[in-house]
Amino acid sequence: MTEHQWTAGLGVCDFLPHRLLAAVLLLCAFTANADELTVRGDVGHYTLNDRITYLPDGDQTIDQVTQQEQWQEKHDDSVLNLGFTDQAVWLRTSLRIPTSLTQQWYLVIPYPLLEEVDLFLLRDGQQPAFYHINRQQAERQREQAHSYQIALPLPQALSGHVDVFLRAQSATSLQVPVALWREDHLLNRFSRESLYWGVYFGALCALVIYNLFLFLSIRDSAYGYYVLYIVSISLLMLCISGVGSAWLWSGQPLLTRYALPVSTGLVSLCAVMFARSFLRWREISARWDRSMKIAATLAGILVVYTWVDPIHGALFAGLLGFLVVVLLIAVGIAGLRAGIAIARYFVLAWAAFALGASLYLLSVFNVLPVNILTNHAMQVGSAAEVLLLSFALAHRIKDERARKLAALRRQQRAERQVQDLELQSLEQAMHDSTTGMPNASLLNQQLQAVIGQDKRAALVLVNYPQVKEIASSMGHNLAESMFRELVKKLNHRLEGQTGAICLENKQPAFIAIPEFSSAAFLIELDHLTDTLEPFVEQIVGHHEVSVHTVRLPVLMNLHSGVAITPEHGDSPEILYQHALAARDRSESSKVPVQVYNKAISDFARRRLDLMTALPPAIEAGELELYLQPQMNRTGQTLVGVEMLLRWHSGQFGAVPTWEVIEIAESAGLIDLLSRYVVAQACKTMQTLRERDLEITGSINLSVQNLTNHHFVPEAMARIREHDIPTNRMIFEVTETSMMHNMESVIGSLQLIADSGCRIALDDFGTGYSSLAYLSRLPIHELKIDRCFISKMCTNRNDLGIVKNTLKLARTLNLEAVAEGVEDNATMERLTELGCHRLQGYVFAKPMPLETFCDWALEHSLS
Template structure:
């Protein structure tokens, strides 16, 4: 029973499959836009804009692809009139990649239906950035060459098939022509007879074929029929192929011929003069040859850039695939084995976000050079994007050669890398796929090596993992988990648990921290550590964050009506901090539920705050003026810098449980906790200790002057109903078992 649903026909399914093949294999970016939101795109489109997969773009506004909102609106105004008339709209404009890098592209758009514009449009994107750079370099060279031509004291002409393809103004002046009249003019016009023209051509051709410079003094005709004695010099651009043309350099020597007898009497002066002019002419010829050589070098550089990463100079994905394909062909014929290593730097994104792109690029170049030296010349190391690298090992027998190479690369990364005043210790995760056991083609080997790398990263990073077929099942489970996550919000599978925050001095509950829980049907409870990173990856974290905020405010209002005086703390994600509409959403939520802003506390980690410092300061200042409390979660595990504590309008510091856990047995942890509490008190900040599980830990924290604590000593996170019971039943007099 279909319940009214219309199933697609076999033809429609076939058409959809064909469309998918076209999208995934197209050499250009393709996307479908509706209401200027990206409905669908192919992998090449995501790659052009610096995204790892189309999933990162689907559902998002295309405004993020433009340098600014003005250019975003300008394109809409420019494109719509022609598109609604059923015309294809094409233009070239500058857009930005995900990392903020500007680039030039050619875009072509059509409405899916001019009768129904609301169905959206399809756009084709071509990355022409390198082509534009090459054209600009070519035009610069052409301009320089034209300056030489325009300012030369002699006539200079480029000939092909004995016709003028280009010349300078001096050439036109010598023979009484306008410059445009000489374009494509046959040299026959300069000779009095056809016979003299043909004879000169024969002499000229024989000399140029030998690679020599042709030099003669000859009387030629001007446009008005008058005669002009010329010193004519010529050189073939390519002696092996005279069809490529030659260069003529012509000097007017009519006066010298007319006064030859006088010049003979001044022989010495003439000889010196001729020498100087000859040197000048040779300089012109040499300059022209130098420009030709520079153009050849520029073309070679363009070819190099097309196959190499512009930041590190390493081979790019295109060149790596080419080399891997060549080696697979040889290995197939000889039975030899080879391996592909997929390398991903551990936690590099967080470091890069904290440094900024310039310093991040410096760090990445340094790390790439270390990996290149460790890899050696016999193998191929390529950068395929971000902090991801691949290595082709041509000889992997015995297999110990693979592990030896990995150990060399790990050792190469071990010494700290210095960027400015910062020093970083970087590690990497390695995945290995071996031909032919793990795949017979380029894509399969790289995919399986990537899968193995993710297993190494999941096991803690700074290690390597060989591919095995069990990893495919894990990848399928990850996809299933992601699909289930999309349904979880719609099916109301999430719930909030709350962990009490207790006053150390008064032993009473003063607040709770809202913690999301997911009860997946048929699977039980799913750890937030599993689904929160996945939600960030697939773009659901903002929607989940909004649900948490809404649900927490609803519950806070319920408690308030029951006479419970509590503050609710909600964790804020990096995506929400980046969302320009978050402030209005938060303000609206408080107003709808008639809540005072000070009853809500937003928790942020240090790394989230430091991603975009200026943007964070602006948003937090607005939230502070609104009256919302702000706290730093997991303090001590990130930057822990006094400078940002002064810049940000914070109310609370939360000491990470890793320092509280061994507080009573590790003197260093005790010193850290005491220092954080003392510093916070001096800055008029409240301190909350996390993960308090033992009474002696609480006693120490009280001794240090800690304000609040939360942890299993008092209570684990509980459903809202249990919090109500605990708040109403618990009395300070019953706190003797926690007494200090």
């Protein structure tokens, strides 16, 4: 080898190591700068998630951190998520800025729940940091928020190689997504987010206003709780989204530490209260309602606790929120099974919220990756939930409207049924069931009209005593057939007579039937050409009827009384009373016709004597209460007693109760008499209770008692004074008394009902106007008059009246009491028809207290 060749070879050998060294140095330089980001001013933003390293030990200072070599690297572009922790973390990345940045740039952290963030900038890793800013300073210095996330401004005219160190800390979850944004792009993004959040919170605000209006309008607590729930959801979303930090508490990031758990607890509390009110679980399931009460109590305690310990409160709030969502979904499913149609919206709403909240929380706890779906899952879930709950409330309004319309239709049908029954009962009540002729009600109406027109007319009362005798000896059917024939002949005779007043044109009917075996008619005297007494005797003279079973004619004996208006009275009651007195004189004197005159004054004198003797008799306790039992529908069990007034006078003998009442009412003594009756009734009820007879007690009231404003309160006070259960006291009022001062009567009856006592409408079916007010009266019982009960087994019309009355009682949810049950056949028929209580001689006649107690004991042992 020549020297030149060796030299050349040596030069080649010298050249190769230098080239290799240069390549190695270049590779090292490339590797060292592999994570360095070159920032150009013409690009709007950069994502730094894949270019950062991090150091979990966040308690070190910046000086210590720059000396650390054990930085952990990220190998993907996912968000750094350390889960639920209160530890701080350091992040590091490098920037290379070839030319100075002419526009403002921001280091943006799109996670507003971070409480403390510090940014340090170093040139080539050399201390000290030439730039430092934290979140509080950035939010205080800027004039307006540029982002709903954390935005830390970079210094102006920044260039060259820059090492970025970031320290982040939060008391809840710790996520640190990092990006660089140019100011104009950040403002555009802020504008778009403002639009999205404006739509979201605007919808919530609209729902609040709408449901608040509904709450104030219809006073339904469900709408009030729903408004509170939307407000609490709004507060929660203000914390999660950063809108609250941007607009409401800018510069106070620690406020979110308290607002977040408090709003979570409020969401749980308001959700449970809304569910209780919305699904009305208090009316359906006590167990579910109790569970929701417990959850609401825990939520309320948690709201208070979070103000003391917000860090642990956030953990507890999240756990309780999870349990509440599970509870409400279970409650909704139970509601579906219970047949609550609107519960389907409820289940869908909470399922949507649960899905959104679960995705968000799983990303918070680093189970799911952080992305656009998990970041906005809570927003989408809550929006879907409030919309579905709004649909549920709207559907509820529709259902309630449908129920109200259905209830209104049912009420209308019931009212029509009541009206039909009323008309039917009124028609039957205005006519005699045996003959079909008008009864005393129509007679009184026509007589009142005659008196009002100042006409001179005569009221004639006719009685056929043989009819009742035949009824007792040969049967009611035969007696009724004979009575119908008599009435038909009498009506035919009157039809062709001048002066006879027609009571009803459709038949036509000239006579009325006050009671079985009696008839009444009116004669206008101004048109009468004959003398009154011969005319009446000619009309009502002996009638011949045939007894079909024996084919023999029977001449009917009769006696009649006549009273003339205005000479003998200016009211239907007085005329009827005088005509009745004249008829009694006709019977005693054995004359066919008797016109009332002054000679018939024994009755009036007796009434005056009785009126004088009544107050001393009350003072001396001469009047007593007799008790007649009331049995249950089968007639086997004693359930009550009616207390009937009896006066056995040493001077007058046994005075009829009706006469005592008439005297007391006409003489103004009814208040004194009724107070005495109430006092005696209270003592009687005490005695019955002492004898272990826990039954009801009924007493009768006069219409004058009901129009006296002091009587009812004093009677109620007397009952309370004797410690008598009010639900065992029954006050009976007659149907016809309802027509006197209706408003005052209803007011007194309402006071009785409000005190807990019961009210029975006595002699039902004998009046003629009270059915029109039946729905207004606070009554509990209908007492079917004995005139219908006594003939219901032998007369189809009376049976129809009883059936319709029982049907009316069931329609109005009233108890029915049949009085005048005198035989087993009637009792059995009433039992079949479902009458609640039975009263009559078939069980026992009225008896003194001690006798009754003995009877009750014997009856209970038999």
